[in-house]
Amino acid sequence: MPDNKPTLRSAQWFGTADKNGFMYRSWMKNQGIADHQFNGKPIIGICNTWSELTPCNAHFRTIAEHVKRGVIEAGGFPVEFPVFSNGESNLRPTAMLTRNLASMDVEEAIRGNPIDGVVLLTGCDKTTPALLMGAASCDVPAIVVTGGPMLNGKHKGRDIGAGTIVWQMHESYKAGQISLDEFLSAEAGMSRSAGTCNTMGTASTMACMAEALGTSLPHNAAIPAVDSRRYVLAHMSGMRAVQMVREDLRLSKILTKGAFENAIRVNAAIGGSTNAVIHLKAIAGRIGVELELDDWTRIGRGTPTLVDLQPSGRFLMEEFYYAGGLPAVLRRLGENNLIPNPDALTVNGQTLWQNVQNSPIYGDDEVIRAIDNPLVADGGICVLRGNLAPLGAVLKPSAATPALMTHRGRAVVFEDFDMYKARINDPDLDVDASSILVMKNCGPKGYPGMAEVGNMGLPAKLLAQGVTDMVRISDARMSGTAYGTVVLHVAPEAAAGGPLAVVREGDYIELDCASGRLHLDIPDSELQARLADWQAPSQSLLVGGYRQLYIDHVMQADQGCDFDFLVGCRGSEVPRHSH
Structure with a gap:
């Protein structure tokens, strides 16, 4: 019978009897590796974002050991390697600034090394999209293992x-x-245990997105970090990575347009973070899938939010896992014909629906609600357009105040985050509950990295009066753990000359989520005149180095904030080197 096994990439390094093969094998042997380990075994890279400066990922050494056990059991050879660990908790000004840098690290590490497949160890917010972006650019067999959420805080x-x-x-x-x-x-x-935020913040959202996309085994998103089942899943993922190499199951077979449509629907059902809009667009761009803001309207709107989790609801990720986790949500969606593409392939070789159709759902419809008793009837990300956001903006309905989702108010304007901090608690600030807080120059270029400052805290004097929410508009992002009627990702951003740049104190702004409209209520001639007079703000922060590369090449939020030169799948081929 013919041998249909795919040719291993690693054979280009270790499979020859010439001078190069001699040197590659010999250098590896200084780690005590025996000859037979190089004899046609799939080499599985374990791409590790472990770092003590990324507390969400600080337990990854242990997880990596369990992945290695699985790789070895399945007949592969594991090789662990580090990549840049961009954790949101400590990294200033924001981990988003280095998401693309981390993805470049991942891409070049995979392509340049003798790796046949890769296990992506992800956790804190940006590590999940960064590693998927880098692996997608290489299009190798890849499987995601997240670190899991921490236990409930007390x-x-x-x-x-x-x-x-x-x-x-x-x-x-x-x-x-x-x-x-x-x-x-x-x-x-x-934060009383290892793991990521235990709310449906960006880390949990992106773990759910990885599972909904089919890039992880079922239940990966929700098993608590310190639950022994997390280690079992890591072991099984290591085994599966070897099998994926033998099946030539590359990311391009999994990350299809249908998979991204499934993820958009799931994001609405879980009350997921607005950050998923940017990250999914960036991942899609790397694998060559056309994903647009309008897809979020087409697929997401009208989807009920079923998961009663903070910040939108009551519970935390522990309860979510005990209630059945993401497979339970997917089953509930599928039984109501709400999975757009149930036949989408996943990393275990089964379709998304085959994986979840018999998944148990526990908890009397409390944590994972029934379709006819949702937390929010329409939880899909609200995409807004209008003269204030020609390229779009987003709002998360499940975290907003329903009465404010149609609102007209007077703008209280902050030119940047420093002005916001200086003015917001001034007792003489001319603001009331109907005002709209507007903050500029916090987008991809303006506050390099697009920091999570969009959920502006309310003025102290209004909080003292019992005001709990106001409409807020900016070109920034917000943490997935935050809440409120917050319009984010306004594009083009102020620093790029978008209309947001010329909003003035006292202008009236109209927000209408139902119709997807965000309108600056001034005559078009006035808007054009202001834009003609606008001058770009000077860069007062450190320039040069990576930050300069970022400012020069980052795309706008509607394009996923990737670098223009990173879009597209470049594959895993690398020129052979002769020593």
Whole structure:
């Protein structure tokens, strides 16, 4: 019988009896590797974002060991390698600034090394899209293993959500409702185990997106970081990576347009982060799939939010996993014909629907609600357009106040984040509950990296009056753990000369989520005159180096904030080197 096994990439390094093969094998042998390990075994790279500066990923050494066990059991040979670890918790000004850098690190590490397939160890927000972007650019067999969410936070005998509790208690402190001591007392109990944020923040959202796209095994998104089943999943993923190489199951066979449509629908059902809009666009661009903002309207709108999780709802990721996790959500969607492409292929070789059609759902429809009793009837990301956002903006309905989703208000304008911080708690600030807070120059170029500052905290004097939400508009992003009626990702951004740049204090702005409209209520002639007079702000922050590369090449939010020269799949071929 003919041998239909694919030719291994690693054979270009280790499979020859010439001078090059001698040297590649010999150098590897200084680690105690035996001859037979090079004899046609698939070499599986373990792409590790472990770092003690990325607390969400600080337990990845242990996870990597379990992946290695699975690779070895399946007849492969594991090789672990580090890549840039961009954790949102410590990295300034924002991990988004280095998402593309990390993706470049991943891409070049995979392409330039003797790797047949790769296990992507992801966790904190940007590591998941960065590693998928880099692997997609190479189009090799790849499987995602996330680190899992941390256990529920605890404070005063109740569960608290990582990230979300910070926003909630800080607003209470500013309003004079709690003391500084009480605010700080929650600190020790918020993050009490290894893992990512336990709310449906960006880390949990992107873990769900990876699973919905079919790039991870079922249940990968929700198993708590310290649950032994996380290690079992890592082991099984290592085994599966070897099998994927033998089947030549590359990312391009999984990351199809249908897979991205499934992910958009799932994001609505879980009340996922607005950051998924940017990250999915960037991943799609790397594999060559056309994904547009309008796809979020076409696929996402009208989808009920079923997962009752903070910041949109009540529970946390522990309860989500115990209720059945993402497979339970997918089953509930599929039984109601709400999975756009149930036959989409996944990394285990089965279709998405085959994986989930018999998944158990626990908890009496509390955490994962029934279709006829959703948390929000229409939880799809609201894409807004108009003269204020010609290329689009987004709003997360499940985290917004319904009464504010149709609103007309007077703009209170902050030219940048520093002005916001200086003015927001000024007792003389001319603002009331109907005002719209507008912040400029916080987009991809203007605040390099598009920091998570869009969920502007409300003025202290309004908080003291009992105001809990206001419409806020910016070209920034916000943390997936945040909440409120917040319009984000306004494109083009102010620093690129978008209409947001010329909004003035006192202008009236109209928001209408139902019709997807964001309108600056001034005559078009006035808008054009202001734009003609606009001058780009000077770069006051550090320039040069990577930051300069970022400013010069980053695309706008509607294009996923990738670098213009990184879009497209470049494959895994590399010129052979002769020593």
